[in-house]
Amino acid sequence: MSFFRNVHLALPDAIFHISDLYRADSHPQKVNLGVGAYRDDDGKPWVLPVVRKVEATLASDHTLNHEYLPIDGLKSFNDAASKLLLGSHSSAIREERVCVVQSLSGTGAIRLAAEFLMKFYSVKTVYLPRPTWST
Numbered sequence: 001m002s003f004f005r006n007v008h009l010a011l012p013d014a015i016f017h018i019s020d021l022y023r024a025d026s027h028p029q030k031v032n033l034g035v036g037a038y039r040d041d042d043g044k045p046w047v048l049p050v051v052r053k054v055e056a057t058l059a060s061d062h063t064l065n066h067e068y069l070p071i072d073g074l075k076s077f078n079d080a081a082s083k084l085l086l087g088s089h090s091s092a093i094r095e096e097r098v099c100v101v102q103s104l105s106g107t108g109a110i111r112l113a114a115e116f117l118m119k120f121y122s123v124k125t126v127y128l129p130r131p132t133w134s135t
Helices: 016-022 049-060 075-086 106-121
Strands: none
Touching: none
């Protein structure tokens, strides 16, 4: 008897279903707007040259390690993200009214925001689009 006998198979992911439909479509001018990855003319994932350059730079930097980041993320990344979003001369940044938390992904960010709102503002409902990531 399996330990997982009461665990039901999860429903297929709606976004990946859209990708399956795209692959099955034979139209020569189709465009994949499902999963957020650049593709070449053959439909294969294409990595931006700047990403390849950064990967090589990071791989050759032996001062980097694999230590865990602080719970709120990498401070230099958070600072740069807030300046990008609000502007480098933002009064909110200058007056220290900005709080930034680095998350794992878009889905992770939504989860963190929902948990925060539920804990500190008693929000009971969070609306998400359909389809959305199941993770």
